[in-house]
Amino acid sequence: SSGINAEYGGTGNGHLLAELVEEGFTNLTGVDYSASSVALARAVNEGNSVNFFCRDILEPVASSAERFDVCVDKGTYDAISLSATSSKDRVRYKTGLLSLLSPSPSARFLLASVNWTVSELREFFTDIFEVEEVLPTKQFTFGGVTGQDVSIIAFRHLSPQTGS
Numbered sequence: 001s002s003g004i005n006a007e008y009g010g011t012g013n014g015h016l017l018a019e020l021v022e023e024g025f026t027n028l029t030g031v032d033y034s035a036s037s038v039a040l041a042r043a044v045n046e047g048n049s050v051n052f053f054c055r056d057i058l059e060p061v062a063s064s065a066e067r068f069d070v071c072v073d074k075g076t077y078d079a080i081s082l083s084a085t086s087s088k089d090r091v092r093y094k095t096g097l098l099s100l101l102s103p104s105p106s107a108r109f110l111l112a113s114v115n116w117t118v119s120e121l122r123e124f125f126t127d128i129f130e131v132e133e134v135l136p137t138k139q140f141t142f143g144g145v146t147g148q149d150v151s152i153i154a155f156r157h158l159s160p161q162t163g164s
Contacts, residue, residue: 007031007068007100009057010076014041014050021048029068031055031100058092060099067102071109078115090124098128107157108132118151129155 004027008017011030020028029051030041038054045052055061057076080089101107109129113121118134135152 004069005029005067005102006070006072008072008074009097009100010073010079011041011052012037012075014044014052016072016074017041017050018045018048021045021050029053031057033057057096057100058089060096062099066100068100069102069104069107071097071101071107073110074112075114077111078113081115094125094128101157103157105157109155109157110153111155112150112152114150116151117147118153121151121153125155128158130158132156 004025006020006025006027007029009031011017011032014030017028017030026049028049030038030045031053032038032041033054033056035054038052041050042052058080061067077090077093080086080093083089097109101109109125111121111125116124118131122131131153133154135154137148137150137152139146139148141147
């Protein structure tokens with residue numbers, strides 16, 4: 001866990017990062033567009049060696065120094081998907097994500113969504129990722145159809161040179 005450089009986009013209150021620190025993870029960075037969220041996350045993580053930045057993840061980063069081995073999203077893509085400019089912003093999200101993620105084939109993107117099914121997420125991200133694992137979650141049946149309350153996927157970054 002100490003050799004992995006991980007980013008949590010839409011860090012909010014920073015609680016997930018505090019939990020990761022408790023589990024022994026280091027090299028953690030929280031990013032949020034809201035200065036008040038970043039301030040709260042810093043307060044929640046006081047004494048932890050977690051970096052925080054206030055920036056819009058829809059905007060690509062120019063510096064390769066800001067690239068991560070793992071990017072985690074637990075609600076940001078969902079929030080973007082609900083915006084009035086959703087179709088445009090979802091594409092911008094992908095571009096911003098690619099600029100944050102290391103180009104290495106070992107790079108991973110972990111996404112938890114309550115608004116999208118696994119198949120919808122797979123379809124949207126298939127041009128830049130392949131599904132490495134779908135994490136099991138609680139299922140329910142309604143009207144004869146089985147679904148899940150959250151979709152959690154570990155995506156593997158496709159190699160930019162070969163497309164695989």
